[in-house]
Amino acid sequence: MYLVKRIFLFFTAVIFLYSCSSTTKINAFRPEPEDASPLIYDNKPSFISLPVALKIKDIENQTNKFLTGIIYEDNNIKDDDYTITIWKQAPIGIENENGKIKTVLPLKVNVKYRIGTERLGVALYNTQEFNFDGVITLMSSVNLNNWKLKTKTQFKSIVWKESPSIKVFGKDAPITYLINPAVQAFKSKIEKSIDQAIEESMDFKPNVLDALDKIATPSEMSAEYESWLRVVPTELYATEAQIKGQSIVMQMGLKCTIETLIGKQPAKIFDKNKIVLKPVSKMPDNFTANIIAVSTYKDASKIITKNFEGQEFGSGSRKVKVLNVALWHKNDKIVIALDLSGSLTGTIYLTGLPKYNDKTKEIYFDNLDYAVDTKSSLIRTANWLASGLILRKMEESCRYSLQPNLEDGKKTMLNYLSNFSPMPGVFVNGKMGTITFTDIQLTNKAILAFLTVDGKVAVKVDGLE
Numbered sequence: 001m002y003l004v005k006r007i008f009l010f011f012t013a014v015i016f017l018y019s020c021s022s023t024t025k026i027n028a029f030r031p032e033p034e035d036a037s038p039l040i041y042d043n044k045p046s047f048i049s050l051p052v053a054l055k056i057k058d059i060e061n062q063t064n065k066f067l068t069g070i071i072y073e074d075n076n077i078k079d080d081d082y083t084i085t086i087w088k089q090a091p092i093g094i095e096n097e098n099g100k101i102k103t104v105l106p107l108k109v110n111v112k113y114r115i116g117t118e119r120l121g122v123a124l125y126n127t128q129e130f131n132f133d134g135v136i137t138l139m140s141s142v143n144l145n146n147w148k149l150k151t152k153t154q155f156k157s158i159v160w161k162e163s164p165s166i167k168v169f170g171k172d173a174p175i176t177y178l179i180n181p182a183v184q185a186f187k188s189k190i191e192k193s194i195d196q197a198i199e200e201s202m203d204f205k206p207n208v209l210d211a212l213d214k215i216a217t218p219s220e221m222s223a224e225y226e227s228w229l230r231v232v233p234t235e236l237y238a239t240e241a242q243i244k245g246q247s248i249v250m251q252m253g254l255k256c257t258i259e260t261l262i263g264k265q266p267a268k269i270f271d272k273n274k275i276v277l278k279p280v281s282k283m284p285d286n287f288t289a290n291i292i293a294v295s296t297y298k299d300a301s302k303i304i305t306k307n308f309e310g311q312e313f314g315s316g317s318r319k320v321k322v323l324n325v326a327l328w329h330k331n332d333k334i335v336i337a338l339d340l341s342g343s344l345t346g347t348i349y350l351t352g353l354p355k356y357n358d359k360t361k362e363i364y365f366d367n368l369d370y371a372v373d374t375k376s377s378l379i380r381t382a383n384w385l386a387s388g389l390i391l392r393k394m395e396e397s398c399r400y401s402l403q404p405n406l407e408d409g410k411k412t413m414l415n416y417l418s419n420f421s422p423m424p425g426v427f428v429n430g431k432m433g434t435i436t437f438t439d440i441q442l443t444n445k446a447i448l449a450f451l452t453v454d455g456k457v458a459v460k461v462d463g464l465e
Helices: 002-021 055-068 175-201 205-216 298-305 372-381 388-397 403-415
Strands: 046-055 070-074 082-088 093-097 100-119 122-145 148-160 166-167 171-174 219-222 229-239 242-244 247-262 278-279 288-294 313-315 318-330 335-341 344-357 364-369 418-423 426-432 436-442 446-461
Touching: 046 229, 055 100, 055 175, 055 247, 070 166, 082 175, 093 313, 100 175, 100 278, 122 175, 148 344, 148 436, 175 205, 205 229, 205 418, 205 426, 219 403, 219 446, 229 318, 229 403, 247 298, 288 298, 288 403, 298 446, 335 364, 344 372, 344 436, 364 388, 403 418, 403 426
Parallel strands: 046 446, 229 278, 247 288
Antiparallel strands: 046 247, 046 288, 070 082, 082 100, 093 100, 100 122, 122 148, 166 171, 219 229, 229 247, 242 247, 288 446, 313 318, 318 335, 335 344, 344 364, 418 426, 426 446, 436 446
16 A cells, blocks of 8 residues: 555656646637738928039030031022131130130131122132131020020120131222121021030930939848838929039939838839929928838848747746747737747737837837736746746847848948949039937838938039040
């Protein structure tokens, strides 16, 4: 009898120890996701001021490329007894003079002049040919119209370097004097040629659109956090062009939305054919960018799952590991599902309010607690895990930092502000202020963090090809 009692006590102790060290399974009620507002959000537009300075020397270079060779030709000798051909003899010089563009155009002139008459259908003419040089001076006002730098040019003067003469009725007559009536005919053509050359060579539209298209292509900020920066331009503003010193300056402004998205590379949603240039009287000298950090629950779950790697939670010999984390929205809160292994297997559910810590740049969950049914199940099956101490330790890993994304985003944006050259001869420079958190919102697919940043930016055109 004593032996039977000893055996019974032995097996009782074994069963007790086994029950203490064996795995317990929990079957907690799953809080089903709530269909919150869809992933459509009001992303406040950003306004970026872009002061533009265009070197007059670049206008000079581009005009010389466009305007070459013969700029006027009259081959009809019958109407006025001469023909005239005018070439650009040397590079055009362009500079600022009292707020207008002064253009100096060196000319080479060929004149064929005939003297004589026709009698009885017989032409009795003596034709002589002359070559001489001159310089035309023109003055132009400047404005920006439909993406193009436009000028209104007026003929100012013409100075002949030499004045060869010809005998007319026994007297010496300067050729320049004889052809001066032709000046009235070709000066309007010269004016038009200068205006056309500047307009065609200073057409900003293709270059601006290509630059915006490049900026609008989503750029990766962090491969580790799978974060992307997406800029979507919507409107472009411009003030009147003014001549200051040896530059033409104007204030341009970009209205756009800026997002940082986590996950796979987002699509580019900018259509450069729909952008419109709007004239304005003035622009601020700084920019304010409103940035939205979009963290889908799926991608946030992946980041938080990584936080739990290599950690155990519990007391004594009773410990659990978190194998996987899933997040979703319910009743204006976030449900955090933790898949456990170890002394307890199954899934427990936490709930909390997403908050943003401006110091650590983290999204965390305030008032984090076990879901009601999870807490009841733990008290029945694994009271040791229901401890607030263990919950607080888990809470430390239930967060994810936006700091790497913000820093990488800032670096990415600074790439566009540090001598960024969207095309040869165009340079963008600027500086950024601090990134400030403004709001947090929940949708059925993501947590949205709204942030703002200010700064200054300027565009210089120097050495345009």
